[in-house]
Amino acid sequence: MNKLLIGLLVCFASTAGAQEKAKELKSESKPAKEVTAPIVTKGSVTINGKVVNYTATTGYITLKDEKEKARANVFFIAYTVDGADKAKRPVTYTFNGGPGSSSVWLHMGALGPKRIVMSDKGDALTPPYQYISNAYSWLDKTDLVFIDPVSTGYSRAAEEEDKKFHGYTEDIEAVGDFIRLYTTKYQRWGSPKYLCGESYGTTRAAGLSAYLQDRYNMYINGVALVSSILNFQTARFEKGNDLPFALFLPTYTATAYYHKKLSAELQAKPLVAVLKEAETFVLGDYTTFLTKGDLATAAEKKAVLQNIARYTGLSEEYVMQSSYRIGIFRFCKELCRADGFTVGRLDSRITGKDYDDAGEGVEFDPSLDATISGPYSACLNDYMRAELKYENDLTYEILTGKVQPWSYNNVQNRYLNVGENLRQAMSKNKALKVWVANGYMDLATPYFATDYTFNHMGLTEEQHQRVKMTFYEAGHMMYIHKPSLEQLKKDADAFYDMQ
Numbered sequence: 328m329n330k331l332l333i334g335l336l337v338c339f340a341s342t343a344g345a346q347e348k349a350k351e352l353k354s355e356s357k358p359a360k361e362v363t364a365p366i367v368t369k370g371s372v373t374i375n376g377k378v379v380n381y382t383a384t385t386g387y388i389t390l391k392d393e394k395e396k397a398r399a400n401v402f403f404i405a406y407t408v409d410g411a412d413k414a415k416r417p418v419t420y421t422f423n424g425g426p427g428s429s430s431v432w433l434h435m436g437a438l439g440p441k442r443i444v445m446s447d448k449g450d451a452l453t454p455p456y457q458y459i460s461n462a463y464s465w466l467d468k469t470d471l472v473f474i475d476p477v478s479t480g481y482s483r484a485a486e487e488e489d490k491k492f493h494g495y496t497e498d499i500e501a502v503g504d505f506i507r508l509y510t511t512k513y514q515r516w517g518s519p520k521y522l523c524g525e526s527y528g529t530t531r532a533a534g535l536s537a538y539l540q541d542r543y544n545m546y547i548n549g550v551a552l553v554s555s556i557l558n559f560q561t562a563r564f565e566k567g568n569d570l571p572f573a574l575f576l577p578t579y580t581a582t583a584y585y586h587k588k589l590s591a592e593l594q595a596k597p598l599v600a601v602l603k604e605a606e607t608f609v610l611g612d613y614t615t616f617l618t619k620g621d622l623a624t625a626a627e628k629k630a631v632l633q634n635i636a637r638y639t640g641l642s643e644e645y646v647m648q649s650s651y652r653i654g655i656f657r658f659c660k661e662l663c664r665a666d667g668f669t670v671g672r673l674d675s676r677i678t679g680k681d682y683d684d685a686g687e688g689v690e691f692d693p694s695l696d697a698t699i700s701g702p703y704s705a706c707l708n709d710y711m712r713a714e715l716k717y718e719n720d721l722t723y724e725i726l727t728g729k730v731q732p733w734s735y736n737n738v739q740n741r742y743l744n745v746g747e748n749l750r751q752a753m754s755k756n757k758a759l760k761v762w763v764a765n766g767y768m769d770l771a772t773p774y775f776a777t778d779y780t781f782n783h784m785g786l787t788e789e790q791h792q793r794v795k796m797t798f799y800e801a802g803h804m805m806y807i808h809k810p811s812l813e814q815l816k817k818d819a820d821a822f823y824d825m826q
Contacts, residue, residue: 362387362400366717369409372440372460374467380409381440381466385717387481388508390501399492401505402481404430404715405472405513406440417469417519417548417823420506422476424527426498427730429480429723430473431707432699433525433553437806437815438465439473441710443702449674449807456702458710463806463816468823469521472509476531477501479724494734495743499534506535507543516545519826523551526772526803533557533745536752536759548826549760550749551819554772554803557749558783560742561776564654569617572652573609574776579639579658580605581767581800582675586663588640598767598800605638606775616651655770656688669693674802675768694802700725746784753790761794762822764815766805774798795822 365386372379384407387400408416423432435443435458442461445451465471475482477492484492492501510516524532529552539545556562564571583589584598593601616623616631623631631651636643639653640662649657659670660681667684671677671694679693691697704725711717735743753759763781765774781794797818801808806815 362389366715368714368716370406370440370714372462372464372466374462374464377467379440379464379467381406382409383715384513385711385715388505388512390504390508397485399477399484399501400482401477401501402475403472403505403509404434404439405470405509406466407470407513408466411470413514414517415519417521417826418472418510418515419465419469419521419523419551420472420474420509421523422474422502422528422531423525424530425479425726425730426476426493426527426733427479427724427727428527429475429725431480431703431725432804433523433528434473435703435707435710436699436804437461437463437553437812438471438523440464440466441706441714443699443706443807445702445807447809448676449698449801449804449809450677451698451702454701454705456705458706463812465816465819465823468820470518474502474505475724478730479727481719481721481723483721493730493732494736495530495534496737497734498531499538502531503535503538503542506539507545510545519548520545521549521551521823522547523553525553526556529553529555529772530557530743530745533749533752537748540752540755546756547752547759549762549822551822552761552763552777554766554769554805555763555777555780556772557746557777558742558744558780560744561779562772563742569652570779571776572654573613573617574779575655575658575770575773576609576613576635576638576653577602577605577775578675578767578770578773579653579662582658582670582770583638583640583662585676585768586640586670588662590637593637601638602767608634608638609775659689659692659770660686670770671695671698671802672770673804674698674766674807675770676802676808699804699807746780750784750786750790753786753793759793760822760825762818763794763796764805764818765796765798766802766811767798767800768802769805771803 365384368383370381370383384405387402389400390398392398421433422430435441440461441458444457444459476498477484491497522532522535532550536547536550561570561574580602584601587594612631616627632643632646635646645661659672662670664684668678668680669689672692674694677694677698679697681690708723763777765777767774799805799811801811805811
């Protein structure tokens with residue numbers, strides 16, 4: 328098939344030819360035997376009408392084993408506000424997902440002092456692309472440490488350790504070790520500490536919330552989950568696993584609503600009201616129908632058929648031919664097939680054009696390949712040398728397939744579910760707060776699947792009170808949409824003000 332099938336991501340990167348490319352780039356995959364000291368620069372940004380002066384620290388921290396042998400050089404970019412009291416000043420460790428993604432998306436899309444210039448909707452502009460000061464940066468509330476996991480960005484493993492970081496457990500240990508080292512080296516043990524991850528980065532953040540407590544006795548004040556995926560059963564479209572067919576449906580509804588594919592009756596209502604109807608259908612008749620399987624009666628099949636078509640904008644014939652179960656890539660291809668375009672997976676507001684309109688699946692994700700990949704790559708590479716004064720001739724791996732195959736050896740013969748890790752962390756740390764940001768148009772990590780996950784974690788009433796859900800009328804990277812970026816900043820301010 329295509330790169331959309333690799334697995335979960337802030338985005339899913341293509342691994343076509345990854346092994347061959349890895350051979351060609353083998354020399355690039357090795358770190359230098361020694362790394363130079365981080366580069367320090369100064370900058371300022373105006374946020375909420377106030378000038379924030381900061382220090383940017385760009386470079387490596389080396390992970391070593393017990394014998395002081397280098398295992399990997401982990402690249403980071405840290406922004407710390409000048410003159411702040413470290414005992415009171417929060418520090419947020421942040422990363423994106425993949426697996427295989429650098430931290431560029433959160434860095435230059437929402438949190439950092441610079442952001443990519445895009446249209447207010449979130450479309451890419453004409454190259455050459457530009458970045459500007461980010462008036463919606465979180466830097467007025469927290470220092471920021473952007474981490475590139477091993478094999479992403481400029482981070483590289485030692486040659487003999489090359490594949491020993493490419494798995495859930497290995498990744499948690501490596502990023503956790505980096506956080507411990509940074510916290511120690513830069514004297515942040517006394518600071519309020521936060522984690523922020525996007526997509527698979529939320530999987531990492533949930534795992535780290537427990538790992539840092541259990542391994543290093545490092546207790547976190549808060550975890551921000553942007554486009555969350557904690558329970559992988561909710562997103563694996565496989566025969567015998569009906570859960571994603573139900574949980575993705577409300578996002579199909581949001582997408583169909585945006586592209587005006589629903590009935591006139593539904594289109595006349597506010598989006599949130601229509602989504603509530605779809606959610607009610609999913610939690611009621613549709614879940615019962617899926618549970619019954621072949622035992623469903625003809626009357627039940629007819630009623631469910633009509634409602635799936637009603638809330639997805641697809642024809643009853645297509646729904647029936649799909650066995651009442653609409654897979655994500657089929658939906659992205661089918662919804663606007665008659666109009667000659669596909670809808671994006673990361674952001675279903677974004678459309679693309681395939682060579683073959685008659686195909687079953689899409690050729691590419693327009694919300695990745697035709698929207699964010701070019702601007703973010705160009706601007707990050709420009710910004711690194713032009714303003715951070717950091718030079719490195721390695722390829723900055725924005726989004727790489729070289730981490731594949733990713734190991735899930737810790738969950739053989741079952742789905743990964745780090746919701747339990749987060750629950751344990753919240754149980755042991757009664758001060759830990761969680762904020763979850765969801766995009767209604769996100770077909771990578773649908774909001775209703777996240778809702779399902781948190782409602783099945785076994786949280787107490789008190790723990791549920793420490794979880795805040797926010798929603799945006801955009802996709803996976805909701806911050807590319809200007810109105811959502813503005814609201815995300817307001818919600819971030821409220822999250823940090825809770826400490």
